[in-house]
Amino acid sequence: MPKTYSTKPKSLDKSAKARGSGLRVHFKNTREAASAIRGLPLKKAQQFLKDVIARKQAVPFTRYNGGVGRHAQLKNHPKCSSVGRWPKKSAEFLLGLLKNAESNAENKKLNIDRLRITHIQVNKAQKLRRRTYRAHGRINAYMCSPSHIELIVEEKPESAKPKKDREIVKTDDK
Numbered sequence: 001m002p003k004t005y006s007t008k009p010k011s012l013d014k015s016a017k018a019r020g021s022g023l024r025v026h027f028k029n030t031r032e033a034a035s036a037i038r039g040l041p042l043k044k045a046q047q048f049l050k051d052v053i054a055r056k057q058a059v060p061f062t063r064y065n066g067g068v069g070r071h072a073q074l075k076n077h078p079k080c081s082s083v084g085r086w087p088k089k090s091a092e093f094l095l096g097l098l099k100n101a102e103s104n105a106e107n108k109k110l111n112i113d114r115l116r117i118t119h120i121q122v123n124k125a126q127k128l129r130r131r132t133y134r135a136h137g138r139i140n141a142y143m144c145s146p147s148h149i150e151l152i153v154e155e156k157p158e159s160a161k162p163k164k165d166r167e168i169v170k171t172d173d174k
Contacts, residue, residue: 029087
């Protein structure tokens with residue numbers, strides 16, 4: 001059965017896709033990083049993720065924020081109340097997918113400067129099972145939480161030039 005995306009782009013000619021399945025990167029961190037770049041232009045999203053890796057900007061944690069510390073970098077962030085982290089591995093995986101989508105867009109001869117992330121989704125993949133040995137001869141599960149990631153970038157038209165104000169013609173209605 002072919003793998004399909006959860007949504008379709010508005011125009012197949014003006015969009016590019018990228019996806020990764022079963023990636024060994026934490027689901028919760030990747031979900032928060034993906035939600036931080038949703039809707040951004042491609043170049044701005046890539047710069048944001050590079051800044052996350054360099055710890056210049058933090059990713060706001062909105063849903064999975066139990067035990068996550070507050071940081072001054074997020075003080076004025078519009079999406080959260082100063083709670084966040086710098087998920088380096090998630091940022092690296094997302095950067096790789098963005099680069100893949102950029103290459104797919106170049107192959108379709110799209111304008112890279114006008115690409116915007118219109119869809120990004122992170123799903124939980126099947127857990128990989130290992131075991132850890134405990135005291136008194138017991139064994140516990142030791143599982144990782146990998147992710148499926150898919151994204152769609154679309155070329156947005158140039159911003160429309162403002163129209164001149166129309167002249168209002170008054171008529172004499174008596």
